Amino acid sequence: MKYVAEFRDRDSSLRLAEQIHATVTRPWRIMEICGGQTHSILRSGIPQLLPPSLELIHGPGCPVCVTPEQRIDEAIAVAHQPDRVLCSFGDMLRVPGTSQSLLEARALGAHVQMVTSPLDAVELAKQHPDKQFVFFAVGFETTAPATAVALKHARAAALPNFQVLIAHVRVPPALEVLLGDPDCAVNGLLAAGHVCSVMGTSEYEPLAERFGLPIAVTGFEPVDILQGVLACVKMLEQGQHRVENHYARVVREQGNPVARALVDEVFEVTDLPWRGFGTIPCGGLRLGPAYAQFEAKPTLPALVRAQPSRLVCQSALVLAGRIRPPQCPAFGKQCTPSTPLGAPMVSSEGACAAYFRHAPMTQMAEP
Amino acid sequence: MNQRAPTGPYCPRPGPSAVVQLRHGAGGVEAQSLIEGLFRSAFDAAAQKLDADASEINPDSALLVDGLRHDSALLELGTNRVAFTTDGYVVTPLFFDGGSIGKLAVCGTCNDLAMLGAEPKWLSAAFVLEEGLALETLARVIAELTQSAVAAKVRIVAGDTKVVERGKGDGVYITTTGLGLMRAPSIWSPKAIQEGDAIVVSGDLGRHGSAVLCAREGLGAKGLPPSDCANLWPAVASLIDARAEIHCLRDLTRGGLGAALLELSQAAGVLMEIDETALPVCAQVRDFCELLGLDPIYVACEGRFVAVVAPSSVDETLAALSDCSIGEPKLVGRVRNRQARGAVHSRSAYGTLRPIDVGGAEQLPRIC
Secondary structure, three states, X not given: OOXXXXXXOHHHHHHHHHHHHHHOOOOEEEEEEEHHHHHHHHHHOHHHHOXXXXXXXXXXXXXXXXXXXXXXXXXXXXXXOOOXXXXXXXXXXXXXXXXXXXXXXXXXXXXEEEOOOHHHHHHHHHHOOOOEEEEEEEEOOOOHHHHHHHHHHHHHOOOOOEEEEEEEEOHHHHHHHHHHOOOOOOOEEEEEHHHHHHHOOHHHHHHHHHHOOOEEEEOOOHHHHHHHHHHHHHHHHOOOOOEEEOOOOOOOOOOOHHHHHHHHHHEEEEEEEEOOOEEEEEEEEEEOHHHHHHEOOOOOOOOOOOOOOOOOOOHHHHHOOOOOHHHOOOEOOOEEOOEOOOHHHHOOOOXXXXXXXXXXXXXXXXX | OOOOOOOOOOOOOOOOOOOOOHHHHOOOHHHHHHHHHHHHHHHHHHHHHHHHOHHHOOOXXXXXXXXXXXXXXXXXXXXXXXXXXXXXXXXXXXXXXXXXXXXXXXXXXXXXXXXXXXXXXXXXXXXXXXXXXXXXXXXXXXXXXXXXXXXHOOEEEEEEEEEEOOOOOOOEEEEEEEEEEEOOOOOOOHHHOOOOOEEEEOOOOOHHHHHHHHHHOOOOOOOOOOOOOOOOHHHHHHHHHOOOOEEEEEEOOOOHHHHHHHHHHHHHOEEEEEEHHHOOOOHHHHHHHHXXXXXXXXXXXXXXXXEEEOHHHHHHHHHHHHHOOOXXXXXXXXXXXXXXXXXXXXXXXXXXXXXXXXXXXXXXXOOO
16 A cells, blocks of 8 residues: 555664664653554554663543543433434444443444444435434544534535534643643653644644654654654754654645634634543634534433542543553453453553553563 | 542543443454353353263263364264354345355355364254345345355255344344364364464455445445355365364454464463464455554454464465465464463564454444
8 A cells, every 4th residue: 555555664664763772862751642653653563663761652642532421421312312323433432431332322222323434424314314313523633624524515415414413622732731740751742643734733833842842743654653753862862842744745834724724614612621631721622603503412311420440540641641551550450452441441542452452461561 | 438539530430331242242352251251151061960960971972072162063973073063144234245144154154164174064054034024135045045055065954944023133144053074184173283383374364354344334445355255165175185284273254363363372372473464465455454444363254264284284285275266375473382371472574573362353443
């Protein structure tokens, strides 16, 4: 597959790893923001190629993992209503809400349809006018434009039976919260390439400046990730901090102006609770006035709240990059992909699940 | 209630899942725990009751090997060694590119027998039909089933039909039970797997799962190859004819190669290492999986198997399989050493290792 194979190339990867070894003189901690990067890092075993003093910390960039449990409860409530179908991306289905996940709800009779694009949900609404289709719009700046396109289509077609339940989140405000934490030990960042392909790189300049932190805009294949890491450690070793774009085949400085205009037209910025973080100022999107009529307004039934295992599951600290998954006392014991306690163990992009699945035995939790 | 406030931010745990979910049938750890926790314990207890009452043991028939860890049982009936198995078939849609529920119901059961080295001979077929199913559709299912049986040279000698109310079935469910005559020169089972054994797959991975997912979810992917759904007995027969020293065979179904190897490694108590760069996956399936964020190693097949063979038999295994045109066979790994719990490691192009884990058996497309 072009644009994939060459960035998984063995020789290029090993050459970059050598350069990183030659550059690093001190311990550094670099956080990759995006769950897609975490997945790729652990799947390809990149930590095994890096110097032991260089640590990769997995950031909060798994959109389904940071979707607040109450929003999932609302999605389940929608799916339980007669003649309403909740359309969702696949990996959202396993993430637990307060007491159950969409998959569990489906087993109990809720109407849940997996889709791979919001436009699929619009198409379903056109084909089945007797039912109401609600698209569960989750994701970062990357997927927000697709939701915006779907809404524009729905408005143009005057579709009365298409709605959205919005849980779109924004990366830079979350980074501000994360980096502003006095316990934060992150020295450099790999910014998520796909988010930057939409939003550009300018949002990251003030973060690099304010926190004195090198930021490398990075892609998702092993060669991309190793390039981003090399760029970060070079800046760190030279005491520099700036934003460098190492995903230039996709990311432009101004991002994608068409997509940004779409997002601006359909959404407005709002404070939003992130799972594990609490409310993040300006951390999410909601529908703007022109599209407010498309908002699904689920009424939550009185839910029996499951007693959360608050003292065991430390996924909030994992999401914030403050501990690595194996440092959680529940990891690999009570908490596995089939018996998840926290959201990062549920999604295949979640740091805990990625660790459980891909980390070599030696890096797993000590018994 | 003694309710302590959380000391920091927390992420609440989901409630216990007390009902059967789709993932219980996905061939992963959930399926395993269902089988071990509910079925095996009950079946074992029943067997022990019969054993305790010696008069119940019929001297003319006996379970030849207990704890074989295969999908089939091996029985001794008089002087004949017979493999015995049963399998239920539920698939949506009923017809897909390269196969149908009728073809699956014959091939799947024949394959379970073949994995023990038994030649499939007789089948029973039980149908659960949903009220409202078009008779024309049923006729097509039966036609596919009988055509496959003729092609596989198996006779359908018993059957049953039940009808359930509309909305309580998926059109057609089929259960087939198979009997086969043992042809293998030795008992192939996970227990026969030895250190140093070679791991060979009979053909490329992921075709069936991709074809069915594409059809079921209406993904409209162009150029995907059809399902690999096939009767594997001819390939197994050619391995027997070639006198390859086989230790264990396992067909790749739900959960793909990953689930099959993990099951074998756990049953055998060995560490297996596979070479990720050697795994055969055709370009179209690889791209389809790439786009959906699926790992081909966990995607279902219905016409492929993995053979664990003596290292000295690799060449004849590859040669015999190449001749029966079920796919391009490939040496993909080795059995490294004994390890009580069993595990499978995959070595990447970069020389790094990752464990294979069936937690990922239920494949859900990722968001980005």
